[in-house]
Amino acid sequence: xxxxxxxxxxxxxxxxxxxxxxxxxxxxxxxxxxxxxxxxxxxxxxxxxxxx
Amino acid sequence: xxxxxxxxxxxxxxxxxxxxxxxxxxxxxxxxxxxxxxxxxxxxxxxxxxxxxxxxxxxxxxxxxxxxxxxxxxxxxxxxxxxxxxxxxxxxxxxxxxxxxxxxxxxxxxxxxxxxxxxxxxxxxxxxxxxxxxxxxxxxxxxxxxxxxxxxxxxxxxxxxxxxxxxxxxxxxxxxxxxxxxxxxxxxxxxxxxxxxxxxxxxxxxxxxxxxxxxxxxxxxxxxxxxxxxxxxxxxxxxxxxxxxxxxxxxxxxxxxxxxxxxxxxxxxxxxxxxxxxxxxxxxxxxxxxxxxxxxxxxxxxxxxxxxxxxxxxxxxxxxxxxxxxxxxxxxxxxxxxxxxxxxxxxxxxxxxxxxxxxxxxxxxxxxxxxxxxxxxxxxxxxxxxxxxxxxxxxxxxxxxxxxxxxxxxxxxxxxxxxxxxxxxxxxxxxxxxxxxxxxxxxxxxxxxxxxxxxxxxxxxxxxxxxxxxxxxxxxxxxxxxxxxxxxxxxxxxxxxxxxxxxxxxxxxxxxxxxxxxxxxxxxxxxxxxxxxxxxxxxxxxxxxxxxxxxxxxxxxxxxxxxxxxxxxxxxxxxxxxxxxxxxxxxxxxxxxxxxxxxxxxxxxxxxxxxxxxxxxxxxxxxxxxxxxxxxxxxxxxxxxxxxxxxxxxxxxxxxxxxxxxxxxxxxxxxxxxxxxxxxxxxxxxxxxxxxxxxxxxxxxxxxxxxxxxxxxxxxxxxxxxxxxxxxxxxxxxxxxxxxxxxx
Numbered sequence: 001x002x003x004x005x006x007x008x009x010x011x012x013x014x015x016x017x018x019x020x021x022x023x024x025x026x027x028x029x030x031x032x033x034x035x036x037x038x039x040x041x042x043x044x045x046x047x048x049x050x051x052x
Numbered sequence: 053x054x055x056x057x058x059x060x061x062x063x064x065x066x067x068x069x070x071x072x073x074x075x076x077x078x079x080x081x082x083x084x085x086x087x088x089x090x091x092x093x094x095x096x097x098x099x100x101x102x103x104x105x106x107x108x109x110x111x112x113x114x115x116x117x118x119x120x121x122x123x124x125x126x127x128x129x130x131x132x133x134x135x136x137x138x139x140x141x142x143x144x145x146x147x148x149x150x151x152x153x154x155x156x157x158x159x160x161x162x163x164x165x166x167x168x169x170x171x172x173x174x175x176x177x178x179x180x181x182x183x184x185x186x187x188x189x190x191x192x193x194x195x196x197x198x199x200x201x202x203x204x205x206x207x208x209x210x211x212x213x214x215x216x217x218x219x220x221x222x223x224x225x226x227x228x229x230x231x232x233x234x235x236x237x238x239x240x241x242x243x244x245x246x247x248x249x250x251x252x253x254x255x256x257x258x259x260x261x262x263x264x265x266x267x268x269x270x271x272x273x274x275x276x277x278x279x280x281x282x283x284x285x286x287x288x289x290x291x292x293x294x295x296x297x298x299x300x301x302x303x304x305x306x307x308x309x310x311x312x313x314x315x316x317x318x319x320x321x322x323x324x325x326x327x328x329x330x331x332x333x334x335x336x337x338x339x340x341x342x343x344x345x346x347x348x349x350x351x352x353x354x355x356x357x358x359x360x361x362x363x364x365x366x367x368x369x370x371x372x373x374x375x376x377x378x379x380x381x382x383x384x385x386x387x388x389x390x391x392x393x394x395x396x397x398x399x400x401x402x403x404x405x406x407x408x409x410x411x412x413x414x415x416x417x418x419x420x421x422x423x424x425x426x427x428x429x430x431x432x433x434x435x436x437x438x439x440x441x442x443x444x445x446x447x448x449x450x451x452x453x454x455x456x457x458x459x460x461x462x463x464x465x466x467x468x469x470x471x472x473x474x475x476x477x478x479x480x481x482x483x484x485x486x487x488x489x490x491x492x493x494x495x496x497x498x499x500x501x502x503x504x505x506x507x508x509x510x511x512x513x514x515x516x517x518x519x520x521x522x523x524x525x526x527x528x529x530x531x532x533x534x535x536x537x538x539x540x541x542x543x544x545x546x547x548x549x550x551x552x553x554x555x556x557x558x559x560x561x562x563x564x565x566x567x568x569x570x571x572x573x574x575x576x577x578x579x580x581x582x583x584x585x586x587x588x589x590x591x592x593x594x595x596x597x598x599x600x601x602x603x604x605x606x607x608x609x610x611x612x613x614x615x616x617x618x619x620x621x622x623x624x625x626x627x628x629x630x631x632x633x634x635x636x637x638x639x640x641x642x643x644x645x646x647x648x649x650x651x652x653x654x655x656x657x658x659x660x661x662x663x664x665x666x667x668x669x670x671x672x673x674x675x676x677x678x679x680x681x682x683x684x685x686x687x688x689x690x691x692x693x694x695x696x697x698x699x700x701x702x703x704x705x706x707x708x709x710x711x712x713x714x715x716x717x718x719x720x721x722x723x724x725x726x727x728x729x730x731x732x733x734x735x736x737x738x739x740x741x742x743x744x745x746x747x748x749x750x751x752x753x754x755x756x757x758x759x760x761x762x763x764x765x766x767x768x769x770x771x772x773x774x775x776x777x778x779x780x781x782x783x784x785x786x787x788x789x790x791x792x793x794x795x796x
Contacts, residue, residue, distance in 0.1 A: 004200075011187065019176060023176065026176075033124070036123060039098060039099035040099055042099040043099045
């Protein structure tokens, strides 16, 4: 049973990484324009200085 | 994308000090940070559009940065203060993109949706925590015992406590506010259930007990937050669309310098009493005032419902909201802002609103029954078990189980899920649901009252007696009409073009603002316009016509009358007949003349009509119908409808309506077409039926699960199953509404 001493922290950390990644995406306005972001990737213009 | 300020003069006087370009650039950037221009781009749809618009905007001088948002169909531009939005709109129009200026101040509120982001964050944390705790709980339910179980319970507690403290805050706050106001709302039992579940679970865990409800408390929070978030999204979408409508009307006016006569564009809010204001043809009066220069005709239909343009000359009084048709007018402002006649109507609206019976939503009515019921049930089972067994720990456990099992997931999730689905479906049809309870009120409608001008009719006249007129007269009128932008002239041009006529050879055509157009035909003067003015050239006596008319006067010939009728708005006939077919009464209440109203009523088959109705008469009519037990839907657009819109059981206004009318109504029709109205009523009915159905499903769950909880057989496993099953069932039931929408 000592394996759970590793498994539980690992599962919590992995879940936490997912949560932090989600919070980062919300904070950096990545859900403001979902349709535009989906279309922008199809743009065939070469952009040397893409905006963040 | 920061450009170095090369052309601007150096900030400091000595050239040597210009060694601080970075500081200057910083100062410059701070100065233009706020110079944001917002443009609405209703027709963009693809990646080529995004790139094209951004390229056009960035190429304009002074533009720092331009970013298109495809979801909102908007572009935000950061530019130097001297860049005028009109120039950007013109540049985009030249490049083939439809663009309108938005008032950046009005839409600033929608830029960052802070509370929505806040809810989403709480939802994410609750989702993360509930999944992890559920994993641990499954291990416990599968038979983990003794030290392992205690360990799992303690880990669950460590995850649950901070999560509840963060994620459940909206419920705690709302419950506290309700209790502080000595009321009960839905959030009181929710908060109590969450706190009691966490409290008893901690107690149990510290005594190495068997049952802990950490997972139940978290799942409850997660499901309810999901409902809250859906609800918030629906409202945010409606609010943002409504604000965009308001922002499209950029309130600007041309002020004339009283000394030099210089024109200056200013915000309407900057105008003062006594200012001279220039109103160009096609423009809307920004203030109440007196005409001191120029003659023209004005369209008062938005204020009074009259379709006939009114003459305006020196010393005539005009009111804010009227539209100037033919000649430029200079006004001296007599009332501005809140004192204008436009705003005086607000008193009437306030009276009408106080008279409207406050509607309690289905969810509120359910909550009124539910909240006390749950508390009493839980308290009774606690007291019963305590008296019966004398075991406080067990009694508290059972009381917590009862609270959790009766959790209002169905109430908290079912209503938002249905309203989101229904509002989304109506939004795609071009209807904007502004009020949270508007759907439920729409479902009850049995009587529909329409306004005429601008609602059932498009507000654009059409020539009706083309076939009765001599061909030569029509050709002369056609030639004269080509020289004017007046709506009646436009109607003549349209009718003549449709009949493939050619304009007669009329020379030296001149528009006389306020009267009509004149010219020379075969060496004789001809006039097309007002009866008295046209009669002067032919010596014929001026005649009066029923309804709207323009007159053609030719020297040596008689006076020819051109009759006009307001053309029907698209979908008006279909909407009226569909409403009547569904057994609803249709009324027509208008401020226009009896002749015009009767003609339209006969054309559409409306039996109940009232003409020459003042705003007070309109609201009076609605009160009378309401007093007779009817649920009245008012559809209107004018300022004279505003009080009636506010006073009716539920109301729909058109996107072309004045801001005041849109604010007073519950639903805004975004397209120019009336045909979605009958469908909106049937969608509203379906949605309300679905809400009731969901309540019934939730009740059935409770009837089965509550006795189990009260007799003490509820385990955390049963609680989790009952809660998830009922939540998923009601959500799926709500989603059926969108599926039905796709089929049609």
